[in-house]
Structure formats: structure tokens, C-alpha cells
Amino acid sequence: GLEYRAHSEQFKAFFRLPKEETLKEVHECFLWVPFSHFSTHGKMCISENYICFASQDGSLCSVIIPLREVLAVEKTDDSNRAVIISIKGKTAFRFNEVKDFEQLVAKLRLKCRAASTQYDVSTEVISIAITYFSEKLVFR
Helix, strand or coil, X not given: CHHHHHHHHHHHHHHCCCCCCCCCEEEEEEEEECCCCEEEEEEEEECCCEEEEEECCCCCEEEEEEHHHEEEEEECCCCXXXXXXXXXXXXXXXXXXXXXXXXXXXXXXXXXXXXXXXXXXXXXXXXXCEEECCCCCCCC
């Protein structure tokens, strides 16, 4: 219980998320970084309203995706176990080598449908950016 709470607090602090968020699950994977033409190893962290990624390989890359911005969650062929998350603004994030990626796709599709009915995105402006940090995120 205490270790879980500590991980959840670290998650919220690292990604600067609202205090109501709770870390639900963590997946080790690679994120394709198109402007650098390489994949960075890290952890995908999922809460009630966000999908977050933090690199663990020294590239110091992190991504925060509000679920209300997600348009589609797709899987590619089974060989690379990839999950593609498309968001408003014609942007897509590709996560490769995700363990249990088929189950993750199903869960995220359900979450995104629920999230899209909870918010009126026309009144909110959300910025999604890849940011760089000098610290590492450590989740198990």
C-alpha cells in the first residue's frame, strides 16, 4: 500500500499531473521519436485520464497524452507488438515492444471512449509536447 502510494505520488509529481490522478499501470516499451529517427526505451504510465511516457535510456524524453485528446488506439502486426495512439491535431505516438499489447489496446480503447464523453474539448486548449527532463522516472 505505501509503496504503491509512493509510486503514484512520484508519477504525479514527475509529470505534473492533477493531485486526483492515480497511477493504474506501468508498461515497459519503446517510443518512436520521429524527428530523431530512433526509438527510446522507457515506461508507459497510465492513470484515469492520462497516458504518460518517460524514457529510461538517457534520452530524457517524456510525453503526456490526455485521454480526452485520443482519437484512436490501434495495434499493428504482432511481430513488433506496437500500439499506435492517434490524437487530435493529426499527431500519432507509436509505442513498440509492449508486453500484452493486445490487452493494453483493448483497455485504452475503453478508457478513451469513456474519457471522450466526460469532457467538452471545444472549450479547452490542451498542449501536448515532448519535453526533456534531467531526472529519471523509476517505476516498477
